Each structure stands twice: as C-alpha cells, then as structure tokens.
Amino acid sequence: MIFEHLFTPVRIGTMTVKNRIGLPPMTVGYGTADATLTDRHRAYYEARAMGGAGLIVTEAAAINGNRKYGLFPLGLYEDAQIPSWAKLADAVHPYGTKVGVQLMDPGPESIQMLTGIQPVGPSAVVGRSHFRSLPREMTTGEVEAVVEDFAEAVGRAQAAGLDCVQIHAAHGYAMVGSFLSPFFNKRTDRYGGSLEGRLRFLLEIIAAVRAKVGRDYPIMLRMSGDEHRTGGRTLQETQFIARALVAAGVDGLEISGGAIPTAFYAVVPPQGTELAPNAPYAQAIREVVDVPILCVGRINTPRLAEFVIATGRADLVSMGRALNADPEMPNKAAEGRLDEIRPCVGCNEGCISAVMKGLPAGCILNTEAGKEIDGPPVATERPKRVLVAGGGPAGLEAARVAAVRGHDVTLVERREKLGGQVNLASVAPFKQEISQVVGYLSREIEKAGVKVELGKEVTPEFVDELKPDVVVVATGATPLRPASIPGIDGEKVVSAWEVLGGTSEAAIANNVVIIGGGLVACELADFLADTHDNTGAMPTLVTMLEMQPLMAMQAVYEIRHLLMKRLHDKGVRMINGATVKEIVDDGVVYTTHDGREETIHGAEYVILAMGSEPNDELASKLEGKVPEVHVIGDAKQIARILEATAAAAELGRRI
Numbered sequence: 001m002i003f004e005h006l007f008t009p010v011r012i013g014t015m016t017v018k019n020r021i022g023l024p025p026m027t028v029g030y031g032t033a034d035a036t037l038t039d040r041h042r043a044y045y046e047a048r049a050m051g052g053a054g055l056i057v058t059e060a061a062a063i064n065g066n067r068k069y070g071l072f073p074l075g076l077y078e079d080a081q082i083p084s085w086a087k088l089a090d091a092v093h094p095y096g097t098k099v100g101v102q103l104m105d106p107g108p109e110s111i112q113m114l115t116g117i118q119p120v121g122p123s124a125v126v127g128r129s130h131f132r133s134l135p136r137e138m139t140t141g142e143v144e145a146v147v148e149d150f151a152e153a154v155g156r157a158q159a160a161g162l163d164c165v166q167i168h169a170a171h172g173y174a175m176v177g178s179f180l181s182p183f184f185n186k187r188t189d190r191y192g193g194s195l196e197g198r199l200r201f202l203l204e205i206i207a208a209v210r211a212k213v214g215r216d217y218p219i220m221l222r223m224s225g226d227e228h229r230t231g232g233r234t235l236q237e238t239q240f241i242a243r244a245l246v247a248a249g250v251d252g253l254e255i256s257g258g259a260i261p262t263a264f265y266a267v268v269p270p271q272g273t274e275l276a277p278n279a280p281y282a283q284a285i286r287e288v289v290d291v292p293i294l295c296v297g298r299i300n301t302p303r304l305a306e307f308v309i310a311t312g313r314a315d316l317v318s319m320g321r322a323l324n325a326d327p328e329m330p331n332k333a334a335e336g337r338l339d340e341i342r343p344c345v346g347c348n349e350g351c352i353s354a355v356m357k358g359l360p361a362g363c364i365l366n367t368e369a370g371k372e373i374d375g376p377p378v379a380t381e382r383p384k385r386v387l388v389a390g391g392g393p394a395g396l397e398a399a400r401v402a403a404v405r406g407h408d409v410t411l412v413e414r415r416e417k418l419g420g421q422v423n424l425a426s427v428a429p430f431k432q433e434i435s436q437v438v439g440y441l442s443r444e445i446e447k448a449g450v451k452v453e454l455g456k457e458v459t460p461e462f463v464d465e466l467k468p469d470v471v472v473v474a475t476g477a478t479p480l481r482p483a484s485i486p487g488i489d490g491e492k493v494v495s496a497w498e499v500l501g502g503t504s505e506a507a508i509a510n511n512v513v514i515i516g517g518g519l520v521a522c523e524l525a526d527f528l529a530d531t532h533d534n535t536g537a538m539p540t541l542v543t544m545l546e547m548q549p550l551m552a553m554q555a556v557y558e559i560r561h562l563l564m565k566r567l568h569d570k571g572v573r574m575i576n577g578a579t580v581k582e583i584v585d586d587g588v589v590y591t592t593h594d595g596r597e598e599t600i601h602g603a604e605y606v607i608l609a610m611g612s613e614p615n616d617e618l619a620s621k622l623e624g625k626v627p628e629v630h631v632i633g634d635a636k637q638i639a640r641i642l643e644a645t646a647a648a649a650e651l652g653r654r655i
C-alpha cells in the first residue's frame, strides 16, 4: 500500500472520518437569491463524496442575511434554509463521507452595494477587500447579537443533519478575523484592547454554540497559522489562541495561511509557490493542542498528502483545488491509479479568479467542474469520423470528449510535439506546473483511443483525402506583428514566442527591449532578467514598454502580485503609457504618456509581445468541403486555456 496513513480513519470530537482527505470550504458561486443550496451545489459535493473524500466542508454560509460578501452566498440564518442543507447531508452520507458547513460573517467586508446596509465590524476601520465600504463600529449589544447569530446557525446545521460545522476565523478579515486582529479591532470595551480582549468575541461564540448544541456536536475552526503581513498574527499568537479555543470546546482546527488581500497569495497559494506552505505551522500548532489538526494549502497530490500525515505535520489534509480538478482523486489514489489523476496546476484561473469576478467556479482542466449536474459525456448513437486540426489544449480536449463518446477521432498537429502555446506558457520561472495540462490530456486521449499524427499540417488536400464527417479547427493563434510600426521587420526584431520557444538568440542577449506589458511580456521579462551576461557579472538588462497605465492587467490578482514583485526585485525597467513610434537599429523610439519623445539605445534585440490573432485560415478553406466544420479555442477568439477547454468540451458533447 503506497498510502499507509492517508486511508486510515480519524476522529474529530465524536465524529469519525473514514480517511484523512477533506474538501475545504470553497465558494463556488452556484447559489441563488434565497441563499439555499442548489441542485448544482449538491451535485458538486456529491461527486467529491463519490470520489472518496472523507470530509466535506461546504463553502462559507452566512449567519445573518444583512451582511453579504458575494452575489449569492449560502445561508443558515433562517429555518426555511434548513431543508436544502438536509438534502445535501442525504446526498453525501451514502458514500460514508461526513459533511459540514463553514459559517462566516463578512462583518466589515460586507458589500453595501449588495445589501443597502452599512457594514459593521469591531471598529470603523475599513475592510480591505475589493468592494470596500466604510464600516460602523458595533455597539456591545450588537456584538452579543452576532454571538447569538452564530449559535442559532450552528443549531440549524445540527437540525439539518450536518455532521459538523467550521467557524471561519481565518485570513485576518471578516467578522471573527477582524475581532482577532489588532489592525481592525480598536475597541475599548471588553472585546478589544488586549489579545484576551480580541479573543473574547470568539470564545463567547464557542460558549454560545456549545450551550445551543451540547458538548458532543463537532465544532471546528479555521484560522491562519501566520498571516504573513506586517502587523498580522504570527505563529506564537496562533498557538496561544489555539490552546484557548480547544479549552473552550473546539474539536478540530484547520490551519490555513495568509490574510486578505495583502497576503492573498498565501490564502490560495498559486503555481510556483512552495507546496504545503502551512504544514510547518500546522505541526507547530499540533504540538500545543490535543485535537486533530487539518492542514490546507497546496497539498496537491496524494503523495504529498501522505507525507504531511506520515510526518506528523497534521491529522487530516484539506485538498481544495486538487479535488476541484479531480473529484475522484482519493479513489484513484487508493487504487494506485496515480497516472489517471487530473492534476491541479495552481493557475487559479478557473476557480478562485472566476469566483472573484462573480462567475461560477470551474477548472481549466476539469471541464466538468461545476457541471456535475449534467452528468458525464453520453455515448453517441451515430459515431462519426472526426478530424481535429491542432494539438493545443482546445484540440486535445475536443478530441478527448469526442473519443470518450465513441467517435472515431484523429488529431493532427503540425509540430512534432503536442501542447501548442502551453509549451511556451511553461517556460517562464514559476510556470512549469502548467505543462501538466499537456501531459494529462496526452495520456487521456491515448486512453480514449484518439489516433495522433505529429509533424503534419492539416490542409484542404489532407481533408479531401481523409474525408472526415467533422473537422474541428483548433489551430490556435499567430503572434501580432503590426506592419504599421516602422522598423518592425528588422533583423533583430523577434517575437516573444520565438524567445520562449528557444529558437532566438535574443534569449542569450545582455540588453533587450520588450514591446508590450501583458502577461506574456511580463513572464518573458521574468525569464530573461533571471539570466546574466557571459561573465556572470551583470544581470540581463530588460526594458518593457507598455501603452496601458499598468502591466499584466489581465493577470490573476495573486499571481500578478508575486510576478510584479519579482520584476521589481530583478530590476526590470517597466515603462507604462509608452506608445512605440519606431524600431531603430539598437532600440526603440516611443512617446511618453505626457507626449514627450524618448529613445532607448543599446538594445541587442527588440522582442514583440503585443498579443496574438486567431489562426483560422483553415476554416474558410474548408467551407463546403465537409459536412461539419467547427472553430474553437484561440483560433476562434484569443483567450486562455480555460476558455479553450470549455469550448472544446462543449463541442465534444455536441458532435
């Protein structure tokens, strides 16, 4: 057995969890206006129970309808909401999985635009989330009312048949987090002043909850081991708080990290950051209390999960995005089918970033995430001969789904390697994990019986020969090279794709100018500024020219935060508001945001990272030749892997 510890039971208070793998709270955004769980929610959680998770804690649910942190939050603030939670318990229990709810009061982070009500908090110190409103300091009586709200909500969870609850006290924000934080809590009554004062609110919540539901109902709590921000809570204080909470009757602690928003990169740690960053904190807290410790954060494979448990860092591992990417991961691990696990690459694009934009959570690789209610692809009654042109993520996913349904699929890629632009996407530092998109999909298409031909271009003649019923044009994009810029055809002008693809000497130049400041440009700068000149003495001089007022504006918030910090630390010269007028022999002439003309000299290469345009020529050439032609991915519209795979899966189901 590879996993000696992962698949052993563990007790949290009176509750026995069948294994050590939990789904932590993730707001997936499938709710409706009445704050009840929808069928879509239930299907999402049921899939994770069916896939083998031992414990599920649902996304945050509100304890008071007057405070909202998102468009459609779940709630347990009215008895009418109980039945939808009871249905969830009924859906999950047949798999032997325990289920609880995370209870949260957004407090000062409540969005006034959504409620029409001014948010309240420990003090009139403004919250730091995106849609901030000015909060009002609660009276002592109002604080006591929130304590009661928590107790009532836990009572409703118990009435619904949920096995446990988790109180959200993590990430240095919202109501409980703000009371605990000296940054937000400036109170002079018994709820502020000292550490004990800041902790009193939470201890009163636990006492009220225990009075409501008795000693036996499992109560867990989530907090950050370290908030990783100036003035934020550090490990020792968390250890102190942990002991007080356990003495007050908390049955289990989930250790997360970071604070919202300044250390959000530690709350949902993205690609390229340390794996299991909270494990050392979990271990240190485990040393001072005698209740089970759950550890969360970038524990993204069963082997790593086993390591965390086996080495005594935690008693359970919460694997959020890993289970979003593959709900069946626990079962596959238990059966030794490790190669079949759909990896989470930490891109944050389909899950947390989508939710922060007010969209439902999905996944770049798991195109069924959030769509479990639709069931798996259905076998076709009329198998067709399908030709997929292009082996990027769009072509790979379309081929996979069509083949799983029983179509006869051939995928043709003009290069010698599958993956398309993802091969370029994984080159920059901290991006290597994204290459797993190609590895996983390549294995899956092979398993599904797709015939793959590499090093061949799909042309109208090729199509005439093969005579497919359907052609899927997934031919991607071509980098933009605006002919209107004088000098753009110069010998020393190359594209970012050539540099990242390892086919341009610009990669070993000592001084370059990048035109563009989007994600590709910034990642390229991150890559080039890591290198030194031939003597090893000087870092490569990288200058970026961007028209917009900010760099990498389209990037995921926490990824951008880390990327920008690296570019600053590496001394990349970032010039915003710059309009390029001309490329000269050794540099670029541009106009500044206030209309001055400037010239950069000394560049050995000028690298274009000005975006790309759809490469859809094949589609027009096939008009009238084939019964069905579909264009997907970047060939239709330039976007990201998320959009490419989503469109591909949708087409695969429709063919």
Ligand SMILES: Cc1cc2nc3c(=O)[nH]c(=O)nc-3n(C[C@H](O)[C@H](O)[C@H](O)COP(=O)(O)OP(=O)(O)OC[C@H]3O[C@@H](n4cnc5c(N)ncnc54)[C@H](O)[C@@H]3O)c2cc1C
Pocket: 347, 349, 364, 389, 390, 391, 392, 393, 394, 395, 412, 413, 414, 415, 418, 419, 420, 421, 422, 424, 425, 426, 434, 456, 457, 458, 459, 474, 475, 476, 477, 497, 500, 520, 523, 615, 618, 632, 633, 634, 635, 638, 639, 640, 641, 642, 644
């Ligand atoms: C440097 C860089 C970094 C990026 N980073 C990210 C990221 O972190 N996250 C993210 O979501 N997106 C990222 N992207 C964008 C993402 O890679 C693309 O949106 C995605 O790959 C589009 O998928 P696709 O399958 O539509 O096209 P492509 O990936 O471009 O694949 C198209 C394939 O079709 C082949 N082809 C073209 N014509 C033919 C033909 N006639 N016959 C046969 N084959 C043909 C091409 O060789 C290519 O392999 C990045 C892009 C770049 C350039």
Ligand SMILES: Cc1cc2nc3c(=O)[nH]c(=O)nc-3n(C[C@H](O)[C@H](O)[C@H](O)COP(=O)(O)O)c2cc1C
Pocket: 024, 025, 026, 027, 028, 059, 060, 102, 168, 170, 222, 256, 267, 268, 269, 296, 297, 298, 299, 318, 319, 320, 321, 322, 351, 352, 355, 361
């Ligand atoms: C889409 C999404 C929604 C989240 N919503 C919540 C939430 O409602 N409450 C919470 O405490 N944490 C939330 N988190 C944080 C996760 O619970 C978890 O701590 C984080 O994703 C890191 O763990 P992972 O690497 O296993 O995904 C969310 C994360 C994601 C990706």
Ligand code: SF4
Pocket: 321, 322, 324, 325, 343, 344, 345, 346, 347, 348, 349, 350, 351, 352, 362, 363, 364, 365, 366
């Ligand atoms: S969208 Fe990216 S980060 Fe989120 S679960 Fe999928 S692979 Fe992981």
